[in-house]
Amino acid sequence: MKGKILEIENVTVSFDGFKAINNLNFDMEQGELRVIIGPNGAGKTTFLDVITGKVKPTQGQVRFKGRNTRSLSEHKIARMGVGRKFQTPRVYLNLTPRENLELASNPNKNVFSTLFQPPSVVEKQRVLDLLKTIGLVHKAEMKAEFLSHGEKQWLEIGMLIAQSPDLLLVDEPVAGLTDEETEKTGELLMSLAESHSIIVIEHDMEFVRQIARKVTVLHQGSVLCEGDFEEVQNDPRVIEVYLGQQDEE
Ligand code: ADP
Ligand code: MG
Numbered sequence: 001m002k003g004k005i006l007e008i009e010n011v012t013v014s015f016d017g018f019k020a021i022n023n024l025n026f027d028m029e030q031g032e033l034r035v036i037i038g039p040n041g042a043g044k045t046t047f048l049d050v051i052t053g054k055v056k057p058t059q060g061q062v063r064f065k066g067r068n069t070r071s072l073s074e075h076k077i078a079r080m081g082v083g084r085k086f087q088t089p090r091v092y093l094n095l096t097p098r099e100n101l102e103l104a105s106n107p108n109k110n111v112f113s114t115l116f117q118p119p120s121v122v123e124k125q126r127v128l129d130l131l132k133t134i135g136l137v138h139k140a141e142m143k144a145e146f147l148s149h150g151e152k153q154w155l156e157i158g159m160l161i162a163q164s165p166d167l168l169l170v171d172e173p174v175a176g177l178t179d180e181e182t183e184k185t186g187e188l189l190m191s192l193a194e195s196h197s198i199i200v201i202e203h204d205m206e207f208v209r210q211i212a213r214k215v216t217v218l219h220q221g222s223v224l225c226e227g228d229f230e231e232v233q234n235d236p237r238v239i240e241v242y243l244g245q246q247d248e249e
Pocket of ligand 2: 044045046
């Protein structure tokens, strides 16, 4: 069954009178991969904070899977199926990718039981599938501290997927990655988009071109325009507020 996974209506977020989000409207279908771009300070991170419940709207409504999230805690919203990937990877550097994924797959586990209790056959298979998805089977048994920055990013994406989110929020996943890692990250997100709804915030235009279907441009806390990559790239308003600014960033 398809429908809207996310509906944001007339949302404003004020910080001491300054509107980081200003009467923003946005919605997205179940199963969509949406890229959000916009200049620094446009409100992109605040936009994600509103979806996860970290920040509550001053005005307006956020509905996730049809449910108004206003009264729900960040934790509750995460449990409803919102997974967020932050810019810096949050993996256990002293554990292997396999152990990190075992830990993430089973919320009742802790580091101790992961290390000392063997996983069930089902768990093992699930972790192996995740390792394949993120392309780290060959590095499954080395400490995560020896992974490259890109590999750590993929591991963290794997750890989020282990929690079976319906909506995955990814903030600047390719910052600091090599070109090859960037391309692989794009392939990973596109393959995950076959079974998840995903919002990606990104600055890297080559990467956006690689993965984008529909792009939303934020500016001064509102949606400036939406469309496919070409439409957005050629929109004079976008060129003015965003692309024209690239060199200064
Ligand atoms: P982006 O991620 O697009 O760069 P942000 O969402 O981080 O933008 O910020 C949007 C605007 O809101 C910025 O001008 C920022 O300084 C301001 N802002 C963000 N968070 C806060 C806060 N907690 N208090 C005051 N101002 C904030
Ligand atoms: Mg930001």
